[in-house]
Amino acid sequence: MxxxxxxxxxxxxxxxxxxxxxxxxxxxxxxxxxxxxxxxxxxxxxxxxxxxxxxxxxxxxxxxxxxxxxxxxxxxxxxxxxxxxxxxxxxxxxxxxxxxxxxxxxxxxxxxxxxxxxxxxxxxxxxxxxxxxxxxxxxxxxxxxxxxxxxxxxxxxxxxxxxxxxxxxxxxxxxxxxxxxxxxxxxxxxxxxxxxxxxxxxxxxxxxxxxxxxxxxxxxxxxxxxxxxxxxxxxxxxxxxxxxxxxxxxxxxxxxxxxxxxxxxxxxxxxxxxxxxxxxVVTASPPAAARVDPAFVELAASPGADVERLLEALGFVAAGRHRSRPVALWRNGGAHVVVSEAPAEAMATGGATALGVVAPPVADVAARAAALLWPAVDVVRSRGEAVLPGLATPSGLHVLLSAEPGQADHWRGDFAALPPGATGGLEAGGAAGAGWVGLDHVAVAVPPDLLAQEVSFHRTLLGLEPGPVEEFVEPHGRLRSRALRPASGGLRLVLNAPETAAGAPRRRGVTQLAYAVTDVRAEAVRLREAGVPLMPVPDNYYVDLGARFSLPDEALADLRAHGLLYDRDTDGGELVHLYTAVLSTGFHVELLERRGGYAGYGGASTHVRLAAQA
Amino acid sequence: MxxxxxxxxxxxxxxxxxxxxxxxxxxxxxxxxxxxxxxxxxxxxxxxxxxxxxxxxxxxxxxxxxxxxxxxxxxxxxxxxxxxxxxxxxxxxxxxxxxxxxxxxxxxxxxxxxxxxxxxxxxxxxxxxxxxxxxxxxxxxxxxxxxxxxxxxxxxxxxxxxxxxxxxxxxxxxxxxxxxxxxxxxxxxxxxxxxxxxxxxxxxxxxxxxxxxxxxxxxxxxxxxxxxxxxxxxxxxxxxxxxxxxxxxxxxxxxxxxxxxxxxxxxxxxxxxxxxxxxxVVTASPPAAARVDPAFVELAASPGADVERLLEALGFVAAGRHRSRPVALWRNGGAHVVVSEAPAEAMATGGATALGVVAPPVADVAARAAALLWPAVDVVRSRGEAVLPGLATPSGLHVLLSAEPGQADHWRGDFAALPPGATGGLEAGGAAGAGWVGLDHVAVAVPPDLLAQEVSFHRTLLGLEPGPVEEFVEPHGRLRSRALRPASGGLRLVLNAPETAAGAPRRRGVTQLAYAVTDVRAEAVRLREAGVPLMPVPDNYYVDLGARFSLPDEALADLRAHGLLYDRDTDGGELVHLYTAVLSTGFHVELLERRGGYAGYGGASTHVRLAAQA
CATH class of the missing domain: 3.20.20.150 (Divalent-metal-dependent TIM barrel enzymes)
Structure with a gap:
């Protein structure tokens, strides 16, 4: 046309x-x-x-x-x-x-x-x-x-x-x-x-x-x-x-x-x-991804930065080291994080954070990205490395298209197992990570004026469907938030556009990784014992929770004792979750347990989290 | 209460x-x-x-x-x-x-x-x-x-x-x-x-x-x-x-x-x-000003800056020099501008621009300002100078309360006439300024997030009544504009809040002085002859003007020949006006002729001005 x-x-x-x-x-x-x-x-x-x-x-x-x-x-x-x-x-x-x-x-x-x-x-x-x-x-x-x-x-x-x-x-x-x-x-x-x-x-x-x-x-x-x-x-x-x-x-x-x-x-x-x-008269472009699953998340960190200490405290183990670049693969059960060394000045502008997704067929999706004029990321790669077509989203997040597990260009091949010679280190979690199911969702901070374009990227290229815009009150502004999910596959993204005063720090990139666990209460106990700083939950929150949900006293006392947040949907589905304390970069980890088909993100507690993190 | x-x-x-x-x-x-x-x-x-x-x-x-x-x-x-x-x-x-x-x-x-x-x-x-x-x-x-x-x-x-x-x-x-x-x-x-x-x-x-x-x-x-x-x-x-x-x-x-x-x-x-x-049970504060008229406008300029060259080119003459500070009084007929020397670094943040208003009784208005918690401006003044209570508006404009002409503390007393010994130099205009009636309105640039507070200042303290919010399209954003007038008196303010992309320059303070003249066409001729750079008006503007107003060919040709802008209200009132080219600080002067009770500001031409000034 x-x-x-x-x-x-x-x-x-x-x-x-x-x-x-x-x-x-x-x-x-x-x-x-x-x-x-x-x-x-x-x-x-x-x-x-x-x-x-x-x-x-x-x-x-x-x-x-x-x-x-x-x-x-x-x-x-x-x-x-x-x-x-x-x-x-x-x-x-x-x-x-x-x-x-x-x-x-x-x-x-x-x-x-x-x-x-x-x-x-x-x-x-x-x-x-x-x-x-x-x-x-x-x-x-x-x-x-x-x-x-x-x-x-x-x-x-x-x-x-x-x-x-x-x-x-x-x-x-x-x-x-x-x-x-x-x-x-x-x-x-x-x-x-x-x-x-x-x-x-x-x-x-x-x-x-x-x-x-x-x-x-x-x-x-x-x-x-x-x-x-x-x-x-x-x-x-x-x-x-x-x-x-x-x-x-x-x-x-x-x-x-x-x-x-x-x-x-x-x-x-x-x-x-x-x-x-x-x-x-209509011209169709190469198709969007048939299904989209998360493969890994790449975080940029300056050497010795607190993000690696946080991962370690959470039970992640360094499972591999990249064959040619200063990049480490961390793993905890089904959860994978790639940490790439970045100079401190790169971090100040948000760092180069990337999301690896399995979105077959890769060649089609890459061709579609070209048809859509989405800019490819210019990554210098060594000979023999996995060819991961990379794209920069409007907000600057890098999306790397990983092939399906088992294929020749699989990104894990770029990593050498740690300790050297270990078998299975790249594929399976250690004992500590037994309860870690994998990535539940990734929260990405997006400048407010780029939110529509960012939604457009994920929707047009990966076929993710955006939910409604939700609004939350922050201590120093407002947060507009939009969650996206593919029709088929397990990738969930939450795009957060904070509208704050001109002088406030503007985060970009991945600010939160949320992992599904099988027993969040047990994780809370383990993390407290390991001395991992968690986000403090005000006692008033539990008083309000008791008012809103008529929870049995014991259940309420248990949530309070373990510093867990709670939500329940109208069908009785439940979410129990916790957050780690926020690092100086704004990054934090959420652990969550979805019960009975709960599909949301605990929005009723969001204002409490935002206040605690301010 | x-x-x-x-x-x-x-x-x-x-x-x-x-x-x-x-x-x-x-x-x-x-x-x-x-x-x-x-x-x-x-x-x-x-x-x-x-x-x-x-x-x-x-x-x-x-x-x-x-x-x-x-x-x-x-x-x-x-x-x-x-x-x-x-x-x-x-x-x-x-x-x-x-x-x-x-x-x-x-x-x-x-x-x-x-x-x-x-x-x-x-x-x-x-x-x-x-x-x-x-x-x-x-x-x-x-x-x-x-x-x-x-x-x-x-x-x-x-x-x-x-x-x-x-x-x-x-x-x-x-x-x-x-x-x-x-x-x-x-x-x-x-x-x-x-x-x-x-x-x-x-x-x-x-x-x-x-x-x-x-x-x-x-x-x-x-x-x-x-x-x-x-x-x-x-x-x-x-x-x-x-x-x-x-x-x-x-x-x-x-x-x-x-x-x-x-x-x-x-x-x-x-x-x-x-x-x-x-x-x-209601407590009233000291009353607002009974009537409000403009006395003078003070512009900050670095020594030898282009604003003084512009004033001179417009026909202003240096009529007085402040007795103790590096401040000059310029005058053209009924128009007064005070130019105070300011270091270049002060100019970068908008400079110290001030508006002198006659708003009697001064003591009451100053007391009211205190009751309203409006911050007084801390000006160090020499002994014997006019006591002009000064207030800073939320956007940083200084409003100085001048007494009525003839009173002892009148601000003109702070100035020595130029040339020394000249009589009447401070009070009456020279021949060149004969057609200059005086200040029609002052346009003040206000950051968008301060517009409501700025309106509140002028309304609560000076009793100016705000008109509706008008919106204009700028080449790189939008402009929200609100005009204010007192119930009694001649001060007109136009507050302009430009909403532009994060990186665009943000103006503050007085960006435009608009002077009423008796014959704007004659002024246009005079300024062109004097080589004063005026804002160019696109030829397309006149084609559109002809379409909108069915103006006689001659009248249209005359406006075009002299680069004048035109508007007409529904009662037949007319505005004919021109703008000088914009200085690097964003400052410019408008000359206007209101005919038949035209009360507006030529809003239909604003998008043309904004495009020409971009």
């Missing part, structure tokens, strides 16, 4: 936006009038730049409040429209977006609107231009796509077509079925945008919180599929207003935008019947 | 909040249960700290979802309530806030709710506690104060009273009249919070965007007056949840909160009939 993006979806000046759009591989753009008005480039210069960059000007937009106008004021509308048609002639643009009247004095009369659009259609046709008419979600009278279609139908003019915008359509509670009966050749333009579900005014929601497909929660693919099935074959164009893109560099946003269309086309490929005409 | 604040209104740990609340001069607090649960302090220790600090624990809150509960689950509620009564006994708190049931399975039955509150009332009475029952704005069935009162009335228990929260009441569209018929002795607690008018879900609005009285747009004083007139004599307590206070230091927020109550009591003093019992 011809892929485009609105200039308003990027920050910067128009002159900076054009090359960013071209560099990300778009075919065309929607030129936002305000971008042009504020630019020193003349329309002809803009047209020349776009031509040089291989970009079509798919749309000029918007011309507002053109219908439902009191007849005595329609002359001013015609004047305004004629001037803009003149600008479009210089641009060489042939589609103009007109959106439904949002003024308080708009006239509620479908026939008047249709007649006025018809008259503008005459002017447009004369200039070789087609109008695409859109229902703004906050239009005064026309605010649903069905209403806009009725106006277009009654206007009955070849130069007057319907514009479909997924945000406007879906935010009003409509779905793909709202387009039933609209012929594809009467749809003049298709704009796509996603958004998180937020309870706020439509205008505010639209102006500040749109996002790219796959970053929000709207059924964008459903609407796009319906438009394609209706026969529309024009551009697929992203129109995203948001506070985040206003502040991001245009080149970064353009790539982020482009990959959201890769994701969208994949969804369309799945959704549209094979062999159907609509399916033909 | 007994003044309090909820611990949730401040950031930090409980142990940090208590001294911050005491230091700001509050009498008591509402203890938020989550603050206690996450604290290592036991309830008895909290009680002891509060006693040491002279703070009463006016309220313990909240206990949620206690009524409208399916009868078979009410036992768990009683258990939970009993545990919390036990905590309250240790705290020595005697009022508990219970809020209306917000769970999806809440039962819609007023009599059931009343009966359940009655049963909890028995438990409370036994413990010497009074319940204050509040209608959460998003309660499942009880969400308006009238509904809550009906439940309390039917509960008919001396230990069950009504809690009034100005946000919950006003956000639902109710007003003071919603309390008609509620006896004051049945109101158990009064919580106050303001909020800007935002179109969003009530929960989101309440959790993230509450603010202190005077910072928002709700009729807080109206509700408080009604509560006092009903006979309520309990604490007046601030409960403000907001993203901003979550990130601010608790001591700063506590002061901000305290001064909002000063402002609120002033409003109450005006609103309540003199001599009425309710008026008796």
């Amino acid at each position: 011809h892929q485009g993006i609105a200039t308003v979806s990027l920050s910067g000046r128009l002159v900076d936006k054009l090359p960013a759009i071209a560099a990300a591989g778009f075919d065309g753009l929607e030129l936002f009038d305000n971008d042009l008005v504020a630019s020193a480039l003349t329309p002809r210069e803009v047209a020349a730049r776009c031509a040089d960059l291989g970009l079509g000007i798919d749309l000029f937009q918007p011309v507002r409040d053109v219908e439902g106008v009191a007849p005595d004021r329609f002359g001013a509308v015609e004047h305004r429209f004629r001037v803009k048609l003149g600008v479009m002639a210089e641009l060489g643009a042939t589609t103009v977006l007109c959106c439904s009247n949002a003024l308080p004095d708009a006239v509620d009369d479908v026939d008047l609107s249709a007649e006025q659009l018809h008259r503008l259609g005459d002017l447009a046709a004369e200039a070789g231009v087609v109008i695409a008419y859109e229902a703004l979600a906050w239009g005064r009278h026309v605010h649903r796509v069905g209403q806009a279609w009725e106006v277009v139908r009654r206007a009955d003019h070849p130069a007057v077509t319907l514009a479909v915008d997924t945000f406007h359509l879906l935010s009003r509670g409509d779905g793909p079925q709202a387009l039933a009966g609209v012929p594809g050749d009467r749809i003049g333009f298709l704009q796509v945008a996603d958004a998180p579900v937020l309870e706020m005014g439509l205008l505010e929601w639209s102006r500040h919180h749109r996002c790219f497909p796959g970053q929000g929660a709207l059924d964008v693919a459903g609407v796009v599929a319906a438009v394609l099935e209706a026969g529309y074959r024009g551009p697929l164009s992203l129109e995203v207003f948001s506070d985040l893109v206003r502040e991001a560099a245009p080149a970064v946003t353009a790539r982020d935008a482009k990959r959201s269309l890769v994701f969208l086309e994949d969804q369309l490929a799945t959704r549209l019947p094979a062999g159907s005409p609509a399916r033909e | 007994h003044q309090g604040i909820a611990t949730v209104s401040l950031s930090g740990r409980l142990v940090d909040k208590l001294p911050a609340i005491a230091a700001a001069g509050f009498d008591g607090l509402e203890l938020f249960d989550n603050d206690l649960v996450a604290s290592a302090l036991t309830p008895r220790e909290v009680a002891a700290r509060c006693a040491d600090l002279g703070l009463g624990i006016d309220l313990f809150q909240p206990v949620r979802d206690v009524e409208g509960v399916a009868p078979d689950r009410f036992g768990a509620v009683e258990h939970r309530f009993r545990v919390k009564l036990g905590v309250m006994a240790e705290l020595g708190a005697t009022t508990v806030l219970c809020c209306s049931n917000a769970l999806p399975d809440a039962v819609d039955d007023v009599d059931l709710s009343a009966e359940q509150l009655h049963r909890l009332g028995d438990l409370a009475a036994e413990a010497g506690v009074v319940i204050a029952y509040e209608a959460l704005a998003w309660g499942r069935h009880v969400h308006r104060v009238g509904q809550a009162w009906e439940v309390v009335r039917r509960a008919d228990h001396p230990a069950v009273t009504l809690a009034v929260d100005t946000f919950h009441l006003l956000s639902r569209g109710d007003g003071p009249q919603a309390l008609a018929g509620v006896p004051g002795d049945r109101i158990g607690f009064l919580q106050v919070a303001d909020a800007p008018v935002l179109e969003m879900g009530l929960l989101e609005w309440s959790r993230h965007h509450r603010c202190f009285p005077g910072q928002g747009a709700l009729d807080v004083a109206g509700v408080v007056a009604a509560v006092l007139e009903a006979g309520y004599r309990g604490p007046l307590s601030l409960e403000v949840f907001s993203d901003l206070v979550r990130e601010a230091a608790p001591a700063v927020t506590a002061r901000d909160a305290k001064r909002s109550l000063v402002f609120l009591e002033d409003q109450l003093a005006t609103r309540l009939p003199a001599g009425s019992p309710a008026r008796e």
Whole structure:
């Protein structure tokens, strides 16, 4: 499909936006009038730049409040429209977006609107231009796509077509079925945008919180599929207003935008019947991972840093040493941690922490990453080492694609067993780790402005499904948190975006490793005996726990005695867990025991943890 | 009145909040249960700290979802309530806030709710506690104060009273009249919070965007007056949840909160009939300024900096030199600028820019500033100099209170006329400045997180009334802007809070001086001839202007030829204006001509200016 993006979806000046759009591989753009008005480039210069960059000007937009106008004021509308048609002639643009009247004095009369659009259609046709008419979600009278279609139908003019915008359509509670009966050749333009579900005014929601497909929660693919099935074959164009893109560099946003269309086309490929005409125009990329499991976590540590002391205290044993780099493999039962030596200055910026995942087939996933423009990590590797395609997520976490156990390129082969000659040291845990099941989840700190992009990475490449955004109060700010899980496989990620005052330290990378154990109470006893500093739990917490859950006195006393946290879901599933004390880098370990199918992360205790860790 | 604040209104740990609340001069607090649960302090220790600090624990809150509960689950509620009564006994708190049931399975039955509150009332009475029952704005069935009162009335228990929260009441569209018929002795607690008018879900609005009285747009004083007139004599307590206070230091927020109550009591003093019992309990502070006019603007500049070159090019003449400090007085007709020499390093942090205002009576305003805890500026002055009480606004702007012209302490007396011996040089403009009327408005850059506090300063101390928040798109972010004007007098301030990416430069202080001139076109000619660099206006702007306003060709050509910007309001009032090119510090000058009562600031052109200045 011809892929485009609105200039308003990027920050910067128009002159900076054009090359960013071209560099990300778009075919065309929607030129936002305000971008042009504020630019020193003349329309002809803009047209020349776009031509040089291989970009079509798919749309000029918007011309507002053109219908439902009191007849005595329609002359001013015609004047305004004629001037803009003149600008479009210089641009060489042939589609103009007109959106439904949002003024308080708009006239509620479908026939008047249709007649006025018809008259503008005459002017447009004369200039070789087609109008695409859109229902703004906050239009005064026309605010649903069905209403806009009725106006277009009654206007009955070849130069007057319907514009479909997924945000406007879906935010009003409509779905793909709202387009039933609209012929594809009467749809003049298709704009796509996603958004998180937020309870706020439509205008505010639209102006500040749109996002790219796959970053929000709207059924964008459903609407796009319906438009394609209706026969529309024009551009697929992203129109995203948001506070985040206003502040991001245009080149970064353009790539982020482009990959959201890769994701969208994949969804369309799945959704549209094979062999159907609509399916033909959709290009699918190499598939996402079939299943995703954690292989190992790599932590950066300066030599002799407290993270290794913590691992040792937790019962981890150094099981291997990398054959060519200063990297150690630590293991405790089913839990693996790779600690790579990093200079102290690297640690200050978050260090190079990495997550090894088993996400077969590796070659496909790597190819998909390339199609999605996710940057490969440039790791210098020695000859003969495991080839782990590495990718940097937007927040800087490295994701290394490990092959399945038993395959030739398996990463364990890079390590020599410790002690030298030990057998099985790399594969099986020692006695101390008998109760350690393995990695339950990894918490990653992400700067707030990168959360949507980070979600997008894990979703589009690894196929992890994001849960809802949860919010917690921190002593010095707020924490937005989003958990992700694959449809198949055991990797769980929790992305934490702390919104704190400007001066507060900003963590990045892996801040918490959570391990599942078979008996967290026994672990608590063992760790206390071993002198491992644990996060103190306030006594008030247990008073509140007793109030909330009506726990038997003995059970409550037992949790309190062992400093364990507790949660219970509505189906009776239980979580019992503990945290180690936080290291200076913010890193800590959680041990947890899930009982009866408990699937959450103990959110009700999170404010207590955040206060204790402050 | 007994003044309090909820611990949730401040950031930090409980142990940090208590001294911050005491230091700001509050009498008591509402203890938020989550603050206690996450604290290592036991309830008895909290009680002891509060006693040491002279703070009463006016309220313990909240206990949620206690009524409208399916009868078979009410036992768990009683258990939970009993545990919390036990905590309250240790705290020595005697009022508990219970809020209306917000769970999806809440039962819609007023009599059931009343009966359940009655049963909890028995438990409370036994413990010497009074319940204050509040209608959460998003309660499942009880969400308006009238509904809550009906439940309390039917509960008919001396230990069950009504809690009034100005946000919950006003956000639902109710007003003071919603309390008609509620006896004051049945109101158990009064919580106050303001909020800007935002179109969003009530929960989101309440959790993230509450603010202190005077910072928002709700009729807080109206509700408080009604509560006092009903006979309520309990604490007046601030409960403000907001993203901003979550990130601010608790001591700063506590002061901000305290001064909002000063402002609120002033409003109450005006609103309540003199001599009425309710008026008796309200303490008014010294009055705000009767009228406010600009006297001068002081700009900091390193020696030989481009700001002085700009003033000179604009036609300003050095009219005086300060008798004891390296400060020059520049004048152009009715426009006065004081330039004080500042080292380059001071400039990097925004420099010491100040605004001199005539705001009589000075002594009262200075006393009011002290009552409001606004920090005085520590300026070392020589003997015999004008005593200008100086105040620092939250964003760091210095406001100097100048007396009225002709009074003994008038600031002009600090300056020696230039050239020495010249007569009238300090009072009247030269020929070049004949068309310069004087200062029209001053634009001040404010960090986004300080905008509410900055508005609060100008509103509470100088009596300036803020207009609505306007939003503009910048090439690299957004700009929130709020204009303020006094009820009487000529000072206009525009506070600009740029929300840009983390790395972008953050301006502070006076970024723009806008002068009214009698003939802006003549000024444009004169400045061009004098070689003053002006902000370039894109040609596209004029094409758009022609489209929007149907201006006669000649008028449009004239604006274009002179590089002037134009706006017209709905009553035909016109603004014609120009900007000088931006200096490296971000500073620039606007010249403007208001015609036919135009009262705005040319907002329709702001995006063009911001793009040109990027």
